[in-house]
Structure formats: C-alpha cells, structure tokens
Amino acid sequence: SSISGQNTRTPIKHVINIYFENHTFDNYFGTYPQSPQSSKQDIISSLPTPVNLLSNVSLLSSVRAIPPGNFSTPDPIEGYTAYHTDWNHGSMNNFLNGSGPYSMTYYDSSQLGPIWDLAEQYSMGDMYFSPLLSESAPNTMYYLAGFSPVFNDYGPPPGIPFSQTIFGELSSYNVSWGLYIPKQSLASNYSEWNHIEGMNSHLGNVGTWNDFTSELENGTIPSVSYIFSQEANGTDQAAPSNILKGKMWLIYLVNKIEESPIWNSTAIFITWDDPGGYYDQVSPPVLDGIQLGFRLPFIVVSPFAKEGYISNTILTHPSILAFIDYNWEMPALNQFVSRVNIPIDFFNFHDSYGQNGILREPIIFNFGDNFPVPKAPEFTLPTNLQSLNVSATFPMEPQYNLSSLPYPKTGSVTFNLSSISPQVFVKQNSVLVPFYASYSFLFAFILLNVIVLSFGVRQRWKK
Known part of the structure; x- marks a missing residue:
C-alpha cells in the first residue's frame, strides 16, 4: 500500500475516541439547553436547541424526568427484539412493550450539567445514529470496523480478521494507534474487541488509562487513540450503573487532554455504543441499505470545534472511521464507510476569531464544590449523591460571544469519501467461523x- 504516515488533510494530528454505553440522544439531551434553576438564562437563550423533547410538549409529558439527586435507573430491556419492538417500523411508539417502562425517562441539567457544558463550549450532533437496531457487540464492531459479523450480543465466533478493522488499515498506512482500557490484564479477552480475530498479536498497542495520561503529559500519544470505559465498575454509564462516575471520568480526561502539549492538534470524539433501551423520538433512516438504530449523544471537543454548534448532519459510528480515513489520506475502510457522512462541519479550520486566530485556547473544567472533578482516572464516588444537583455547573460563560461567531450556530453537510475517490481498503468483508x-x-x-x-x-x- 501507499505510505500515509503523518500527512493529514486538516490541522488535526491526534484523534481521541472516548466510548460509553447505552443512552439515547433524548435520554441525555432531551431538554437541552433548558435549565430553569440557572441564573444565566441570557446565555441559555442564546444557545441553539437541537431536535429534542422541547419541540413537542405532549411528547415531553409522556416521558418522565429522573428526579435530581438520582443518577441511575433500573436497566431497560435491551436487545435486537426489544429495539425492533420500540421502533415499530419507524413509528417510535412502542417502547413500553419493547424496552419497558424504564425506557421512558430522561436526565436533565441537574444530573448532566458538565456534559451539557462540553456540548455548549464545543460541538454536538443531534442526528448521530447507532449503526444497527441492536445492542453492544454489533454496534461496537461497526465502531471499529464499519461492519459486524453478528446482529446481536452473541459469540465469538463468528469474528472478522484484524486486517479488516481500522487498526489493520492504520497499521498498513503507518499511522500510529493505541487502545486504552482500565487494566492490562483485560487485554487478551477484552469485550470491546473479542470479535476481532488476531487482536492478541497486537497487544503491544494496548495500554491502561494511566498509560494514556502519562503519554499525554509527555506528548507521545499515538495519532489515533481509543479510550474504552467498559469493564471498570460502572464508568461506562450503562444502566443500572450510576452515570455520575462516567461523567466525572470524562471531565477528568478532557481536562488532561486540554492541559497536554498535544491539545492544539487534537479532536476528541465522544459517543455511546447503543441506545440501551431508552426512548428517542426520531425515526432512524436507512443508509446504504442498512437500517440504522436510534440516535446517540455525540460531542466533538477540539481547539477547532465550533463553539456551541449543533450539527444536523446524518452520522453514525463509521462516520468517525470516515473522518480518520479522510484526515490521514487513506482510502475508505470499506464500502459502507465510503458512503457515510464525514463529521467535518463540526470544525472551523478557516474563520478567525479576530486577533485570536482560529485556534481556541484550552478550557479547564473546574466546578468547585458543585461537581468534584477527580485527580486520577480511577477514583471513588462521593458518598452523599442524593444531595448532589449539578445544574449550577451549566451553562458556562462562552469563550467567545455567541452572537458574533464567524459561523452559523447550526448546520449540516453531505460529504463522504466516495465523493473524493472510489478506492476502498477492504473490498469485501469476511466473516470468520471455525x-x-x-x-x-x-x-x-x-x-x-x-x-x-x-x-x-x-x-x-x-x-
């Protein structure tokens, strides 16, 4: 293959992917940016509103707000069958019979203020869909390979070869990559990649969360990093876990990245693997013959990310793969990756903020007693959660005046790799079955x- 190395089409030299579990867009951003308790209503009124529950009063009344001080729900019913029942051929009206009563809930600023701050300070997408109407395993395979050998949580077997994943393509084009998990002892059978045949030959690319923060501090992280929250006692935010732990872990990581020497060349993509059985109102589209699953939260943090921007671009997990391929001048990983939109409209690579240029200074998220930010990636949750209401953390003061930004507050693009080149790295995906x-x-x-x-x-x- 041709050599890509470190050539990039954009100023982004480091892509960091952070991966959580089991929440829909409406479950996390259903009432964004509304926060009645806030004293900063002028900032809130200047923020754009995504496609969410606020646009439909009768819909909002049919979904129950999780009370302040509560950071978890019982686990809704999950799986291929439940999600198809929820979906009801696009009517989106059968969640009670599919994922059950706990699906009809949403969090607000009292639990999610710091995550809402990330969206307010940077960019988020309100049309980012899970690749399939199913649960973790197939959606994660699309996240890592743009293809899945399974349609639900089972196996392995079957699996797919390492060479057909984004890691195989990055290796082929000499682009450095790394995977970061809670403990090194998990690496040989880690849940997020155990459908990839041959991963155990590349465990030298696997490190721990502590390795990641050390590499950040000395500026030696690889070009493409994946940080997994799974298998760490609730950090992944999946019900019935307490979402506060994963949120604190995320803010810690974002702060470490922004404080590091690589901040000025970095894009962080934050998303969740699948809907987890929670309600969402938007009927997912069909893309290249594949019925997508429900909307997921998607946040982009970068010195080039547009401030307070909401993208309406139709995206899915392989859109991140498409950005990686586009940025490092590689062919699309496979045909599906070539046809999904690239999340390019989240970035401002050209328009100046005046004398500050196009690069945004780091924002260190420090909320004092309103929200304790940990000092290490592994920590113990505070004990008195019932009294914790984090709505006071949102909104933050904008970095730049929201009324004079050099770009619109919302937008969308239709832009994919097939419009650049017909080349694909994997012409036909293989399913490996012993x-x-x-x-x-x-x-x-x-x-x-x-x-x-x-x-x-x-x-x-x-x-």
Whole structure:
C-alpha cells in the first residue's frame, strides 16, 4: 500500500475516541439547553436547541424526568427484539412493550450539567445514529470496523480478521494507534474487541488509562487513540450503573487532554455504543441499505470545534472511521464507510476569531464544590449523591460571544469519501467461523447421525 504516515488533510494530528454505553440522544439531551434553576438564562437563550423533547410538549409529558439527586435507573430491556419492538417500523411508539417502562425517562441539567457544558463550549450532533437496531457487540464492531459479523450480543465466533478493522488499515498506512482500557490484564479477552480475530498479536498497542495520561503529559500519544470505559465498575454509564462516575471520568480526561502539549492538534470524539433501551423520538433512516438504530449523544471537543454548534448532519459510528480515513489520506475502510457522512462541519479550520486566530485556547473544567472533578482516572464516588444537583455547573460563560461567531450556530453537510475517490481498503468483508461452528459442520454432523441411525436400523432388520 501507499505510505500515509503523518500527512493529514486538516490541522488535526491526534484523534481521541472516548466510548460509553447505552443512552439515547433524548435520554441525555432531551431538554437541552433548558435549565430553569440557572441564573444565566441570557446565555441559555442564546444557545441553539437541537431536535429534542422541547419541540413537542405532549411528547415531553409522556416521558418522565429522573428526579435530581438520582443518577441511575433500573436497566431497560435491551436487545435486537426489544429495539425492533420500540421502533415499530419507524413509528417510535412502542417502547413500553419493547424496552419497558424504564425506557421512558430522561436526565436533565441537574444530573448532566458538565456534559451539557462540553456540548455548549464545543460541538454536538443531534442526528448521530447507532449503526444497527441492536445492542453492544454489533454496534461496537461497526465502531471499529464499519461492519459486524453478528446482529446481536452473541459469540465469538463468528469474528472478522484484524486486517479488516481500522487498526489493520492504520497499521498498513503507518499511522500510529493505541487502545486504552482500565487494566492490562483485560487485554487478551477484552469485550470491546473479542470479535476481532488476531487482536492478541497486537497487544503491544494496548495500554491502561494511566498509560494514556502519562503519554499525554509527555506528548507521545499515538495519532489515533481509543479510550474504552467498559469493564471498570460502572464508568461506562450503562444502566443500572450510576452515570455520575462516567461523567466525572470524562471531565477528568478532557481536562488532561486540554492541559497536554498535544491539545492544539487534537479532536476528541465522544459517543455511546447503543441506545440501551431508552426512548428517542426520531425515526432512524436507512443508509446504504442498512437500517440504522436510534440516535446517540455525540460531542466533538477540539481547539477547532465550533463553539456551541449543533450539527444536523446524518452520522453514525463509521462516520468517525470516515473522518480518520479522510484526515490521514487513506482510502475508505470499506464500502459502507465510503458512503457515510464525514463529521467535518463540526470544525472551523478557516474563520478567525479576530486577533485570536482560529485556534481556541484550552478550557479547564473546574466546578468547585458543585461537581468534584477527580485527580486520577480511577477514583471513588462521593458518598452523599442524593444531595448532589449539578445544574449550577451549566451553562458556562462562552469563550467567545455567541452572537458574533464567524459561523452559523447550526448546520449540516453531505460529504463522504466516495465523493473524493472510489478506492476502498477492504473490498469485501469476511466473516470468520471455525469449522465446528459452520453450516458445513452442522450438515456433516446431521449426515453422520443419519448414516449411524440407518446402519443401526439395517442391523436390527438383519436380525
């Protein structure tokens, strides 16, 4: 293959992906930016409103707000069947019969103020969909490979080869990459990549959260990083876990990145793997023949991210892969990746903020007693959560005047890799199935049983 190395189409030299679990857009941003308790209503009124529950009063009344001081719900019913029942062929009106009563809930600024601050200070998408109407395993495979060998949480087997993932493509084009997980001991059978055959030959690319922060401090992180929150006692935010822990961990990480020497060349993509059974109102589209799943939260943090911007661009997990391919001048990972939109409208690479130029200074998120930011990636949650209401953290003072930004507050683009080049890295994805799990084995097993039974019948007939 041709050599890409460190050439990039944009000023972004580091992409950092942070991955959580199991929340929809309406579950997290259903009432954004409304915060009645805030004394800063002038800032709130200047922020754009995404497509959310605020646009439909009757819809809002049918979904229940989670009370302040509560940072979790019982787990809604999850899975391929439940989500298809919720979806109801696009009517989005059968959640009570699919994912059940706990699906019809949403968080607001009293629980999510700091995450809302990330969206307010930087950019978010309100049309970012999970790749499939299903749960973690298939959606995560689309996140890492733009393809899945499974349609629900089962296996492995089957799997896909390492060479057909984004890691295989990055390796082929000499672009450095790294994966960061809670503990090194998890690496050889980590849930987020155990459907990828051959990952254990690349465990040198796997480090811990502490390794990531050390590399940040000395400026040696790879070009593309994936930080996984999973398998860490609730950091992933999946119900019934307390979402506060994952939120504190996220703010800690964002602060560490913004304080580091690589901030001026970085884009952070923050998203969740699948809807987790929670309600969302938008019927997902079909993209390149694939029925997408429900909307997920999606936040982009970067010195080039537009302030307070809401993108209406239709996106999905492989859109992040498309950005990586686009940025490092590589072909699309596969056909599906070539046809999804690239999240390019989140960035301002050209328009100056006056004498400050186009680069935004780091924003260190420090909320004092209103929200305790941890000092390390592993920490213990505060004990008295019932009294914690983080609505006072939102909104923050804008970095620049929201009425005089050099770009619109909302927008969308239709831009994909197929409009640049027909080239793809993986022309045909493979599903790897060992012989014992294949249809050939099943056929041979059935045939052998038929032969044995027939032989037994003949022997008895002879007698």
